[in-house]
Amino acid sequence: MTTLTINGQQKTLDVPPDMPLLWALRDILGLTGTKYGCGVGVCGACTVLVDNSTAARSCLTTVAEMEGKSITTIEGLSTDNSHPLQKAWIELGVPQCGYCQAGQIMNATALLIKTPKPTDEDINLWMKDDICRCGTYQRIRAAIHQAAGQ
Amino acid sequence: MESISEDHDSSRRSFLLGMAATGALAFSTFSNATGELMIPEPSVSFEPNTWVKIDPDGTTTITVAKSEMGQGVRTSLAMIIAEEMDADWSKVKVRQARPDTGNGGLFTGGSGSVIWSYDMLRKAGATVKAMLISAAAKKWNVAESNCMASSGVISEKNGSRKILYGELTDDAAKISVPSNPSLKSTGDFKLIGTPKPHIDNPDVVSGKAKYGLDVRIPGMKFAVMVRMPAYGASISSFDATETLKLPGILKAENVQGVGLVVLADNTYAALKGREALKIEWNMGSNATLNSAKISEQMKSGIGTVADVPASSAKKIEAHYELPYLAHATMEVMNCVADIRQSSAEIWCPTQVGDDIRNAVANVTGLSANSITVNTTLLGGGFGRRLNTDYASIAARISKAFKVPVLFMFSRQDDMRGDAYRPASYHICKGGLDSTGKVTGWVHKTVNGEASNPPYQIQSPNSNSTSVGLPIPTGAWRSVGHTSSIFVNECFIDELAVAAGKDPFEFRHNLLPNGKLKTVLEKVAELAEWTKPLPKGWGRGIACTDAYSAIAHVVEVSVSNAGILKVERIVAVVDCGIAINPMGVEAQIQGASVDALSTALKSEITIENGGVKQSTFRDFEWLRMNEMPKVEVHIIPSTASPNGMGEAGFPSVSPALCNAIFNATGIRVRTLPIQKTSLAAVDDPEINNNIGEINVFPSPFTSFFKVEGQLNTASSGEVLISIQNLLGSTLLETSAPFTNNGKFSQEINFSPASAGVYFLTVKSGSALIMRKIVKE
Numbered sequence: 001m002t003t004l005t006i007n008g009q010q011k012t013l014d015v016p017p018d019m020p021l022l023w024a025l026r027d028i029l030g031l032t033g034t035k036y037g038c039g040v041g042v043c044g045a046c047t048v049l050v051d052n053s054t055a056a057r058s059c060l061t062t063v064a065e066m067e068g069k070s071i072t073t074i075e076g077l078s079t080d081n082s083h084p085l086q087k088a089w090i091e092l093g094v095p096q097c098g099y100c101q102a103g104q105i106m107n108a109t110a111l112l113i114k115t116p117k118p119t120d121e122d123i124n125l126w127m128k129d130d131i132c133r134c135g136t137y138q139r140i141r142a143a144i145h146q147a148a149g150q
Numbered sequence: 151m152e153s154i155s156e157d158h159d160s161s162r163r164s165f166l167l168g169m170a171a172t173g174a175l176a177f178s179t180f181s182n183a184t185g186e187l188m189i190p191e192p193s194v195s196f197e198p199n200t201w202v203k204i205d206p207d208g209t210t211t212i213t214v215a216k217s218e219m220g221q222g223v224r225t226s227l228a229m230i231i232a233e234e235m236d237a238d239w240s241k242v243k244v245r246q247a248r249p250d251t252g253n254g255g256l257f258t259g260g261s262g263s264v265i266w267s268y269d270m271l272r273k274a275g276a277t278v279k280a281m282l283i284s285a286a287a288k289k290w291n292v293a294e295s296n297c298m299a300s301s302g303v304i305s306e307k308n309g310s311r312k313i314l315y316g317e318l319t320d321d322a323a324k325i326s327v328p329s330n331p332s333l334k335s336t337g338d339f340k341l342i343g344t345p346k347p348h349i350d351n352p353d354v355v356s357g358k359a360k361y362g363l364d365v366r367i368p369g370m371k372f373a374v375m376v377r378m379p380a381y382g383a384s385i386s387s388f389d390a391t392e393t394l395k396l397p398g399i400l401k402a403e404n405v406q407g408v409g410l411v412v413l414a415d416n417t418y419a420a421l422k423g424r425e426a427l428k429i430e431w432n433m434g435s436n437a438t439l440n441s442a443k444i445s446e447q448m449k450s451g452i453g454t455v456a457d458v459p460a461s462s463a464k465k466i467e468a469h470y471e472l473p474y475l476a477h478a479t480m481e482v483m484n485c486v487a488d489i490r491q492s493s494a495e496i497w498c499p500t501q502v503g504d505d506i507r508n509a510v511a512n513v514t515g516l517s518a519n520s521i522t523v524n525t526t527l528l529g530g531g532f533g534r535r536l537n538t539d540y541a542s543i544a545a546r547i548s549k550a551f552k553v554p555v556l557f558m559f560s561r562q563d564d565m566r567g568d569a570y571r572p573a574s575y576h577i578c579k580g581g582l583d584s585t586g587k588v589t590g591w592v593h594k595t596v597n598g599e600a601s602n603p604p605y606q607i608q609s610p611n612s613n614s615t616s617v618g619l620p621i622p623t624g625a626w627r628s629v630g631h632t633s634s635i636f637v638n639e640c641f642i643d644e645l646a647v648a649a650g651k652d653p654f655e656f657r658h659n660l661l662p663n664g665k666l667k668t669v670l671e672k673v674a675e676l677a678e679w680t681k682p683l684p685k686g687w688g689r690g691i692a693c694t695d696a697y698s699a700i701a702h703v704v705e706v707s708v709s710n711a712g713i714l715k716v717e718r719i720v721a722v723v724d725c726g727i728a729i730n731p732m733g734v735e736a737q738i739q740g741a742s743v744d745a746l747s748t749a750l751k752s753e754i755t756i757e758n759g760g761v762k763q764s765t766f767r768d769f770e771w772l773r774m775n776e777m778p779k780v781e782v783h784i785i786p787s788t789a790s791p792n793g794m795g796e797a798g799f800p801s802v803s804p805a806l807c808n809a810i811f812n813a814t815g816i817r818v819r820t821l822p823i824q825k826t827s828l829a830a831v832d833d834p835e836i837n838n839n840i841g842e843i844n845v846f847p848s849p850f851t852s853f854f855k856v857e858g859q860l861n862t863a864s865s866g867e868v869l870i871s872i873q874n875l876l877g878s879t880l881l882e883t884s885a886p887f888t889n890n891g892k893f894s895q896e897i898n899f900s901p902a903s904a905g906v907y908f909l910t911v912k913s914g915s916a917l918i919m920r921k922i923v924k925e
């Protein structure tokens with residue numbers, strides 16, 4: 001049994017402790033906004049926010065490691081798309097197929113927590129391991145700047 | 151789906167438009183982007199893929215029959231209808247059609263959705279508007295000519311009365327359907343031609359959007375299959391004892407027509423259960439096949455290649471080779487199947503809803519009309535989802551185990567179980583007379599495509615042959631043009647250089663007047679083609695009219711060490727009227743990423759009879775820090791629209807290779823480019839005063855050892871890193887100094903793909919960089 005907080009709600013998970021958070025979110029809790037892209041930590045599609053401070057790849061993070069932690073998934077970023085990143089993403093038309101975008105937004109959330117006014121270089125370095133197969137990078141960069149009020 | 155919201159409320163009278171080609175009543179169900187089923191009231195069918203429903207509250211629901219895979223079709227097709235009916239765009243919703251409503255026409259490919267639908271959807275929208283105007287005219291007892299529509303409102307021209315579309319649903323339903331409603335002139339368009347973010351974006355950024363993998367139905371289990379390690383391999387025996395002991399495992403057994411399948415309560419259990427299987431393989435007859443042999447077979451299989459006229463003053467010959475490419479859609483192949491006794495329901499991210507229904511009918515023995523297929527959002531398509539393999543497998547598993555299943559490929563399954571863009575080999579020959587005029591053009595390919603270039607060249611000779619290989623191939627964004635246009639646009643550049651002409655001028659002189667010539671001129675102007683560049687920089691140009699007339703200029707810089715930076719890409723397109731310019735721009739930017747990724751770094755190779763790559767680590771994709779600025783210019787037009795899903799791809803890679811030549815004098819004729827060293831000097835940053843390093847073996851396959859000595863530093867540690875062709879750091883490690891600045895470290899670089907990389911050794915201000923080659 002693992003107890004953790006997900007999007008502000010306490011949850012108790014009765015799953016094998018080595019189950020990656022990704023599958024607990026998607027298959028046990030029905031939170032399918034967090035995506036499976038590679039399962040081995042090289043694409044970023046599964047990114048969530050831990051303790052409102054750091055980005056974690058949920059495919060490489062076990063449920064047991066998250067005991068007592070607070071997780072924010074894309075579903076918990078806001079209830080009404082009012083987070084500045086969500087607003088910028090919609091306005092600038094970032095998504096193409098959209099599949100990678102939950103991971104992109106969650107990692108960008110962590111970036112803005114750490115660096116509220118990122119430069120292009122900050123964005124490049126922080127976001128470089130999040131793959132977008134559709135190639136939306138140019139708009140992601142612009143949307144992060146817009147959300148940061150730049 | 152988890153919730154089925156029935157959009158069916160008899161107190162809410164909806165004005166359902168069905169507009170009558172057949173006059174038949176039809177019940178249609180749909181799903182929206184979040185996957186909820188919507189069951190509208192009975193409608194009279196009008197066009198196979200067009201419905202408009204206006205609710206009393208003004209909500210206008212437009213049905214789209216084409217699959218959304220990122221190309222923005224749910225937005226652009228809805229815009230066409232909304233334009234002609236003067237709908238209030240803020241009230242428009244989109245729902246997805248299904249094949250089992252008998253309407254067909256769900257095929258989404260060949261960049262054809264907008265082209266095929268444009269006239270039909272305009273008419274559908276215009277019909278709605280005409281009926282609303284008739285209804286308002288009747289209600290007010292005025293002439294129709296005295297009523298006008300705008301943004302969801304009908305107003306009286308010589309009066310002050312206004313009425314919302316939603317308030318007219320009852321009356322409009324009583325109006326007979328006009329057969330020839332008048333269409334707007336393009337000059338009156340208010341919505342078409344304005345930039346609109348995709349209509350599904352709010353669902354995407356909130357995590358509500360439902361892709362195939364997100365479908366959850368009651369009682370659903372999770373299934374994965376065991377894939378063969380080589381083409382033609384088979385299982386000689388297996389032992390599932392350990393698998394069956396694991397929590398969450400339901401079955402591990404053979405399913406007819408599929409092979410060994412693991413069924414579990416969740417994805418993790420299924421994947422872990424698969425790992426725990428003990429399998430003895432019979433590797434089959436392809437077990438020694440590899441990429442080098444495939445390359446040899448293609449080269450020897452090309453046969454005779456015609457010659458250019460003997461009288462040509464100058465003859466040029468060049469050979470090109472392209473690798474297999476995976477589609478690597480961000481969402482892996484998957485399908486949910488619920489096969490019951492006499493009916494079935496399928497949820498599938500697919501480009502071919504109709505084919506999926508037939509495929510499921512085939513493998514289950516059910517009749518097609520007892521099978522419902524719901525098309526979900528697609529996490530990328532690029533042609534991969536024109537196949538139906540994943541749905542057939544899901545259906546067979548659901549039928550065998552008598553449960554609803556979500557069947558998925560893991561990323562590795564997906565990369566190794568694809569239908570690839572074919573590897574190909576090409577020989578080109580060209581002739582020039584003494585004035586630099588082209589006297590002959592020959593392009594022959596094995597397993598690729600060779601089409602005639604758009605240039606006015608006498609008797610171009612393009613032909614293709616093939617050698618049989620066990621690697622499955624399929625349509626990949628822009629299909630045969632991926633090889634044909636790459637080769638043609640590189641070779642015309644080679645001819646231009648051989649003729650001593652400017653590559654832009656040379657093309658320009660050979661093009662007839664028309665769209666292609668116009669976009670070529672415009673791209674040269676916007677990219678400042680003639681403006682001098684610093685040393686080590688270069689520009690390349692390429693153009694094609696394969697889908698829409700498009701031309702690209704790519705600007706690069708290459709350092710002495712051979713590190714490449716794509717500085718800028720300028721694209722000019724004439725795609726007819728751009729329904730949604732924001733979507734056109736996105737497609738061109740996205741296709742640039744596709745083209746740069748595949749031109750620079752990614753390839754699928756064959757080893758021991760199977761695909762070697764397994765994930766985005768060894769099938770490398772372009773990353774944020776490698777993304778150049780892509781400037782897109784759309785030529786204003788009122789002509790019928792062309793598709794934009796594929797147009798942005800073919801001319802980028804040749805423009806890139808031509809730019810590299812312009813910068814370095816190196817002609818890259820084998821992709822990916824990272825297999826070719828672009829270095830002006832071999833070991834750029836070796837300075838004997840700083841120290842020396844040795845790398846062995848060289849080249850290496852997986853592991854290598856780096857040893858050396860730094861003269862300036864002797865304590866602490868040395869930082870070792872590996873950069874790719876674009877200068878991105880892929881690996882970082884450190885090694886302690888032993889004595890006198892000596893160090894030694896073994897490095898595992900096995901996951902990366904083959905190519906030229908850079909090893910950097912650094913301590914304090916001392917830095918040594920050296921080129922290394924991975925095979």
Ligand code: FES
Nearest residue numbers: 037038039044059
């Ligand atoms: S799914 Fe976790 S990084 Fe790719």
Ligand code: FES
Nearest residue numbers: 097098132133134
């Ligand atoms: S939007 Fe499709 S993968 Fe990023």
